[in-house]
Amino acid sequence: MEERKEMITADKLAYNYIKYDEEGREKEKIRAVDGVSFEVEKGDFVAILGHNGSGKSTLAKHINALLTPSEGTLWVNGMDTSDEKNLWDVRQSAGMVFQNPDNQIIGTIVEEDVGFGPENMGVPTKEIWERVEESLKAVNMLKYRHHSPNKLSGGQKQRVAIAGVVAMHPKCIVLDEPTAMLDPNGRKEVIRAVRALNQVEEITVILITHYMEEVIYANKVLVMDDGKVVMQGTPREIFSQVETLKSYRLDVPQATLLAWELKQAGLDLPDGILTREELVEALCRLY
Amino acid sequence: MSIVLENVCYTYSPGTAYEIHALKNINLEIREGQFIGLIGHTGSGKSTLVQHLNGLVKATSGHIYFNGEDIYAQNYDMRRLRGKVGLVFQYPEHQLFEVDVLSDVCFGPKNQGLSREEAEKRAREALRMVGISEEYEKQSPFDLSGGQKRRVAIAGVLAMEPEVLILDEPTAGLDPKGRDEILDQISLLHKERGITVILVSHSMEDVAKYVERIIVMNQGEVMYDDVPREVFRHYKELERVGLAAPQVTYIMHTLKEKGFDVDEDATTIEEAKKTILEAFRKKGSTT
Amino acid sequence: MIRDITLGQYYPADSILHKLDPRVKLVATITFLVALFLINSWIGYLVATVFLVSVIRLSKVPFRFIVRGLKTIFIILLITLVFNLFLTPGDRVLVQIWKLKITDRGLHTAIFMAIRLIYLIIGSSLMTLTTTPNDLTDGLETLLGPLKKLHVPVHEVSMMMSIALRFIPILLEETDKIMKAQIARGADFEHGNLIQRAKNLVPLLVPLFISAFRRANDLAMAMEARCYRGGEGRTKMKPLIYTGKDYCAYGILLLFLAAIIAVRVLL
Structure with a gap:
């Protein structure tokens, strides 16, 4: 059987947030993602740009099945994310790293945090240790394995969070503004780690960011505005349209x-x- | 009208094994009406320094004079000082607490002892300054977008009508347009009202674009204190302490090395554009 | 002040004590506490002191670090000391100041109580200093495992405890930050009567609660994203297995308890 080339396929995906009034009646429907179609191939490095509130975080949460589409379909590694029985397989195939490093580290010791995902998956103890070691090595944090996360810098914490996802052996990692709260050095560390995962481990990367300098490493860029994908292309193609980008509240x-x-x-x-x-x-x- | 720091030292947990010299013998003068950029990597002492300027942290030794008065003198009114030297913390939207936007902005002026009417008048003025229109006044601050919350929080400090405004990374986590809008507004305030502004920032591009004087902190000491083009001339030294110069600086220096007749100390896009075009023109007239 | 609380704080080091099974350390702590209340003579305290000092040495936690934890209970210590010193009736009056008498028995009890309290704190902080909160909750979870049959949510409770422990330092830091931010806006947390002071806390408490809820929400999402679905089907990175040194520790513990009882009964 020929192996599938695409990692993620979105077909007219839409998501509505519904706000309720005090009596529990539907008050307002906000269409956060509005009929989005795109494809991500295995091994891709995709950057998603868009201003605050453009729907990119909502879209990202779909890839990890934290949200399921109100309309349309999303396949992750061939699995329909709306199908309840795929839930845990989807979450294991597509790991997610969030913006605030403090709010996603569960363990009180670095290595225990990295082991959290594999523990949940029911991985045998011996293998957990192997995975923890190789994941920390992959983000260059092995020497901090016995440290408390509270004593680490922002960039280090975020790399621990990435290692925690890598230890689950995902096919794809979604990073939702992982560098937004970091200083320039922390940003560099994180991006370096992400690029290494993409190039060495061949993990598909989806990076959401506001920093244009981080986008140039991607091989594909999606620009979102008002819940829609409004531009798609290579960084070079996207960044040659300076004025269009500015109209979407973005930069180059x-x-x-x-x-x-x-x-x-x-x-x-x-x-x-x-x-x-x-x-x-x-x-x-x-x- | 100025703030003068004389031999200011600050030590965390003095006399213990955890002793950290956060500030070492700082001598500075913050003159009225200046727009100052304060840079330094995480842990360089810049946050500790700004907290000294409004008396939130008391120096272990040394003196601070605000408009000639020693702020550590007995009977010195610290609360009045805090009204004169407004400090906007990082992620200031995390301090919002009132039921509506207007009441939240009134918190500062009311603490200054102003009447409800007077406080509201100032609050409205402050909200207009940061571009929040009247329709939002009665809304809950928690229903606003991230960028709007940030501005309301800044208005909360502006409403105290400070003579000096200190902002600790006011653009962290915002999208590019949001970053520009906030900085443009602050710049406008500086120009129109003559407020002294101290901008703590990690973005060398922003600092180069807006400020007239840069203070570089490193390991609790002032490393450079000069106009941007002079400071960024030391880009190699800045890199050695974990900082960098604006992208433009690097481009200009490389061009100069390649034989271009450009002003290598240009730090902003506008300056760079001007001097590069100039170089081409000169070259054109000779060949 | 906040930095001084060592109770519930882990001190990373590579010692035999750190490597012991948390269940052993939990049982040992309880045993030690019980033993302290069994002691009624100086020789008993001598045995306890020898035991405690050797355990501290073995733990490789600097003595200063342990003592710092005592600062927080200093006031309680002082009050107990004063009460026992002046309010215990006795046969021989040693010192008399106005109506207050210090008797020989008073002095005796006061010192006994003070030592007991200090050892109690040192003993329990040694456990938390050498055991990561996760290990600790793991140990509790296993020790209390039988309660699961009675439908007590042991896993959930222990997970909650370990998360709470992780977030305490973060929330303390946050409290400090919000407090400073409100002081910068002219807030006053130090003056006024009780009601005013309580009212003045609103600008601190509202943002703190909001932040705690936001963090809880984020964390729940992050845990779900990492396939967390309760205790069922979960494996452990560090399963609790007794090894030679744990049995050895139980042996020593038994000897210690026996010695304490012997001292009490025989002397």
Whole structure:
């Protein structure tokens, strides 16, 4: 049998939040995700952009079956997430890392936290230890295994949270703004760990972020606005549309912005410059 | 009108094994009307420093003078000082507690002893300053969006009509547009009202764009204190202590090395654009 | 002040005590507490002191760290000391200040009680210092396991306890932060009468509760995302299995208890 290529398939997925009034009657229906279709292939690194309230977190929670679609279908590794009996398999295949590092660490010792997922899955004790060790190694946190999470920096805590997901041997990891509460060094540590998982362990990564610099490592970008996917493409394709992005309350990396400004001023630079090296190179060619 | 710090030292748990020298002999003058950026990595002492400026933390040794008066003198009115030196903490929306937006913003002015009418007048003014319109006044602060909550919380401090406004990472966790909006509003306040602003930030790009003076903290000491272009000239030293310069600085330095006739101390997109175009023009006129 | 509370805090170190089965440590702590109340002579205290000091040495927890935990009970200690010192009737009056008499028996009881209280605290904090909260709740869960048959939710309760332990330091830090933020807005937590002070706490308590609920919500979601579905079908990373050193510890414990009883009965 040929192995399936797609990891996640969304078909016209929609989700309504329903607000109730005091008497329990339906007061308001908010369509947080509005008919979204996309596909993520195995081994992809997908970035999802969108301003606060654009529906990207709601979408992310579907991939882990924390929410199920009000309309449409979502398949994770071939499983329909709406099907109750797939629930635990879906959660094991698609791990999730959240924004606040403090609110997702359960254990009082780093290694115990990483073991929490495998414990829940009923993994035999000996194998839990192996998984904990390899996961902490994968995020470069092995030497902190006996530490208390409270004494770690934000970036370290977030890497522990990632290790906790990796120990469940997922096929895919969804990270919901994992760097939003970190300082620049913490952000770098986390992104480095995520990239290593994607490249070395070949885990599919879905990264939700507000930091444009983190997006350039992705091979695919989805831009969300008002519950819809409004742009899809490679980082280069997305970032060559500076004005469209701005209209969605987003930004572009600094190098891209400078290149775009220079181009507006008449310099003959190519579209979608992503890094400062690319910009310098392009300028040298003109000079 | 200014804040002067003289030989300020602060030590956590002095005399124990856990002794930490958070501030070491700080000498600074915060002059009226300045827009200052305070940078430093996590744990560099910058948060401790700002908490000294409104008397929340008392220095272990040294003196602080506000408008010439020693704030550690007997009978010095600390509560009045806190009205004059407004401090907005990180994630200030976590301190909201009242039933509606207007009452929450009134909390500060009422603590200053103002009448209900006077407090409300100031609260309304403060809310307009941060761009929250009248329709939100009677809403629960908890029903607002993340960015709106943040602004209401900032208004809560502005309503006390401080002469000095200190903001500890006011843009953390916001989307790019939200970040720009808050910083633009603060910048406007600075220009129109002449308020002294101290912005604690991790974003070198933001600091370069908005402030006129940068104070760099490292291991409890002031490492640099100068205008942005001078400070970022030391980008290699900044990297050594876990900081960085704006992206633009790196681009300019590389261009200079490659033989471009540019001003390598440009720190913002606008400056960079100007000097690069200038270089092309000069080059064009000679060849 | 908050930093001084060592009760319920784990001190990471690599010692035989840290490696003991938490059940042994729980049983040992209870045994030690019972033994303290059995003691009625100086020799008994000598036995207890030798036992306690050797256990402290074995634990590799710095002595200073253990003593710091006593600071929090200092007031209680002082009150017991004063009460026993002045209010115990006795045969021989040692010192008399106005109407207050210190008798030989008073002095005796006061010192006995003080030592008992100090040892009690040291004994129980040694357990929490050498056992991670998770181990502790694991130990409790297994020890109380038989209660499951009576439909007591032992797993759920122990999970709740370990989560509470993890979040105590976080919430303390948060309290400090919100308090500072409100003080910066002119709030006053120190002055006024009792009712005013209670009212002044609203700006602290409301944000704190909201934050606690938000954290609970986030945590529940994170746990679900990591396939948590209660105690059933769960395996353990660190299952509790008695080894040689645990039996050995039980042996020593038995000897200690026997010695205490012997001292009481024989002397």
